[in-house]
Amino acid sequence: xxxxxxxxxxxxxxxxxxxxxxxxxxxxxxxxxxxxxxxxxxxxxxxxxxxxxxxxxxxxxxxxxxxxxxxxxxxxxxxxxxxxxxxxxxxxxxxxxxxxxxxxxxxxxxxxxxxxxxxxxxxxxxxxxxxxxxxxxxxxxxxxxxxxxxxxxxxxxxxxxxxxxxxxxxxxxxxxxxxxxxxxxxxxxxxxxxxxxxxxxxxxxxxxxxxxxxxxxxxxxxxxxxxxxx
Amino acid sequence: xxxxxxxxxxxxxxxxxxxxxxxxxxxxxxxxxxxxxxxxxxxxxxxxxxxxxxxxxxxxxxxxxxxxxxxxxxxxxxxxxxxxxxxxxxxxxxxxxxxxxxxxxxxxxxxxxxxxxxxxxxxxxxxxxxxxxxxxxxxxxxxxxxxxxxxxxxxxxxxxxxxxxxxxxxxxxxxxxxxxxxxxxxxxxxxxxxxxxxxxxxxxxxxxxxxxxxxxxxxxxxxxxxxxx
Numbered sequence: 001x002x003x004x005x006x007x008x009x010x011x012x013x014x015x016x017x018x019x020x021x022x023x024x025x026x027x028x029x030x031x032x033x034x035x036x037x038x039x040x041x042x043x044x045x046x047x048x049x050x051x052x053x054x055x056x057x058x059x060x061x062x063x064x065x066x067x068x069x070x071x072x073x074x075x076x077x078x079x080x081x082x083x084x085x086x087x088x089x090x091x092x093x094x095x096x097x098x099x100x101x102x103x104x105x106x107x108x109x110x111x112x113x114x115x116x117x118x119x120x121x122x123x124x125x126x127x128x129x130x131x132x133x134x135x136x137x138x139x140x141x142x143x144x145x146x147x148x149x150x151x152x153x154x155x156x157x158x159x160x161x162x163x164x165x166x167x168x169x170x171x172x173x174x175x176x177x178x179x180x181x182x183x184x185x186x187x188x189x190x191x192x193x194x195x196x197x198x199x200x201x202x203x204x205x206x207x208x209x210x211x212x213x214x215x216x217x218x219x220x221x222x223x224x225x226x227x228x229x230x
Numbered sequence: 231x232x233x234x235x236x237x238x239x240x241x242x243x244x245x246x247x248x249x250x251x252x253x254x255x256x257x258x259x260x261x262x263x264x265x266x267x268x269x270x271x272x273x274x275x276x277x278x279x280x281x282x283x284x285x286x287x288x289x290x291x292x293x294x295x296x297x298x299x300x301x302x303x304x305x306x307x308x309x310x311x312x313x314x315x316x317x318x319x320x321x322x323x324x325x326x327x328x329x330x331x332x333x334x335x336x337x338x339x340x341x342x343x344x345x346x347x348x349x350x351x352x353x354x355x356x357x358x359x360x361x362x363x364x365x366x367x368x369x370x371x372x373x374x375x376x377x378x379x380x381x382x383x384x385x386x387x388x389x390x391x392x393x394x395x396x397x398x399x400x401x402x403x404x405x406x407x408x409x410x411x412x413x414x415x416x417x418x419x420x421x422x423x424x425x426x427x428x429x430x431x432x433x434x435x436x437x438x439x440x441x442x443x444x445x446x447x448x449x450x451x452x453x454x455x456x457x458x459x
Binding site: 017020021024025026027049050051052053063064065066067091094095098099100101123124126127130134137138139165166168169170171172194195196197201208209221223 | 247250251254255256257280281282293294295296297321324325328329330331354355356357360364367368369371392395396398399400401402404424425426427428431437438439440451
């Protein structure tokens, strides 16, 4: 069964809903964004002034009922006040230095034509994500290539149990529907979740383990009809 | 039954789960924060050194199954090498100027002993929220008092209808028994959602409607009695 059938929505209906959502989402310039839907997978196209707008549009769509995947083909065209690479590099350096979630000096950034490549090694995935988020929010940034690596970690026998416990604690994730397989320091998540947020939370839960260096998030978003209208 | 989420955890179980969840936050010492629970409301206490740690602890506690609300008694201790207020204020102004979401020149910043007061007027609630979140992770920021106001908005008769449509499109809130009432541009959300994330998302959805002046979020997290109306 495909997601489209599960949610009771045809591609044409999803396209309509996505367009409504984009019109309605504050911070998204809906007329600039094109929407195509095939088998529940949404492709976004068009041009926006800032990288962050591209992210906002995709995130709004990912959170919708009936949407399983989003291909983000929106490009960043820049704005009238597009800064130079040197200016961007200075802003990136400032953002990294001032961030209390990034240990000083662990992350390097290289800017080329508005694209930012992040390198370095950190202890936690959340630090790596945090760095990317700080940089993605900056004006003038066209794309971010996050090549930050994690410090090597030892595997542990109880990793799977601990990740499953974290999934049980989380209000969004149904631990019984998520299968966790741990192979050395790689966690593989399979099964079904109800929303993009649940899929994301499950991945974060796996990353919460100090013995994981890779997470393969193979969870499928499946809008079940278990939440019914009263 | 509206929600099938298993049984509601006891306060003792919630306390253990919150402690485990806090232990999994990188950079936070497990012993730094005390957790007490009464009636599914979690009180956090203790000392941390950054606002980011405080936010992370609060978010982690709110995300735990069964938690209804979090009361935050965590204190932020001064850093040993805290930047001066002048240096911090300059860095904040720079940060806001570079942020793609914060409107240029709309927000003023006052810093006193690491406490930041934001004032000004923006058009959208998400701009107000992002202004705050974009500086929350900065070194030396101990507290943020967000006094940014919204540009006055024209009333509309279709607020309720639009918000219901938005709630229906979202994977997190679709199908939840949410009541939307509107009075003078103030939207009140009541009813039930399964998680704190869904509660927060519902509020953001309400704020997306351009005619909303205020949102009162009375949503409860949890379960409806089977067969209840």
